[in-house]
Amino acid sequence: MSILQFDGAKDYIEIPDDIGFSVAATGNLTVAAWMRPDVLTFPNSEGTGYVHWLGKGGIDQQEWTFRMYDETTTDNPPRPNRISFYVFNPQGGKGVGSYFQEPVQAGEWIHVVGIADGQNALIYKNGVFKKSESYSGIITPQHGTAPLRIGTRDLKSFFLGAIKGVRVWDRALTAAEVQMVASDSVPQDGLVAEYRLDQDVAIDTTELHNGRIVGGLWMPGGGP
Numbered sequence: 001m002s003i004l005q006f007d008g009a010k011d012y013i014e015i016p017d018d019i020g021f022s023v024a025a026t027g028n029l030t031v032a033a034w035m036r037p038d039v040l041t042f043p044n045s046e047g048t049g050y051v052h053w054l055g056k057g058g059i060d061q062q063e064w065t066f067r068m069y070d071e072t073t074t075d076n077p078p079r080p081n082r083i084s085f086y087v088f089n090p091q092g093g094k095g096v097g098s099y100f101q102e103p104v105q106a107g108e109w110i111h112v113v114g115i116a117d118g119q120n121a122l123i124y125k126n127g128v129f130k131k132s133e134s135y136s137g138i139i140t141p142q143h144g145t146a147p148l149r150i151g152t153r154d155l156k157s158f159f160l161g162a163i164k165g166v167r168v169w170d171r172a173l174t175a176a177e178v179q180m181v182a183s184d185s186v187p188q189d190g191l192v193a194e195y196r197l198d199q200d201v202a203i204d205t206t207e208l209h210n211g212r213i214v215g216g217l218w219m220p221g222g223g224p
Contacts, residue, residue: 002218004197008043008160011215012151018209020170020192021056021148022063023087023116023141029064030169032113032181034224038161040071040081040106046157049073054166055153061144062088065153066114085114085123087139096135098123109224111182116141117172127182129175150195150211164197164223198223
């Protein structure tokens with residue numbers, strides 16, 4: 001078994017656009033992944049000091065993203081190593097999202113789940129619910145043609161560390177199902193794509209949405 005490491009400079013995975021990766025497909029979306037940040041301050045961050053480590057969106061086609069903030073940011077108040085999930089209107093700007101902001105150790109595996117349920121953006125850490133924020137009346141998710149990317153969203157910032165077990169559903173998982181996924185038991189109902197990223201390839205186990213790996217270093221190892 002292997003682990004794909006991203007160098008924080010140019011490595012990412014790109015999967016061609018599919019409406020199944022969009023909240024707009026059914027009005028609901030769940031995205032889950034294991035992530036292992038190997039630093040607490042990223043060499044190629046953006047904005048106030050964060051990286052988009054998984055997401056879908058581009059210019060005038062913003063949809064959703066996961067962020068991790070640097071240990072020190074220019075936000076007031078600061079957002080040290082905050083991990084968040086946002087949904088956006090196509091034009092971008094200020095999104096609506098949920099987050100957890102807890103101590104992070106470099107090299108620590110964290111299971112993150114983001115859910116858009118038609119009204120709220122929810123986030124879970126290691127199977128435990130952390131926060132929910134309403135986007136109803138503020139954000140109207142729409143499908144754009146930007147690809148799904150892992151390790152970055154739109155090539156403006158890059159994650160340094162490892163990512164595996166990326167999964168997308170076209171529905172909102174229940175809290176019990178989120179706990180199952182964190183234990184590597186994967187509900188098949190509504191599963192759009194699954195990228196285990198443990199076998200030197202970015203094959204989708206549903207065989208519909210294979211990814212293209214750009215850079216990255218496969219290293220022997222297990223993971224969480």
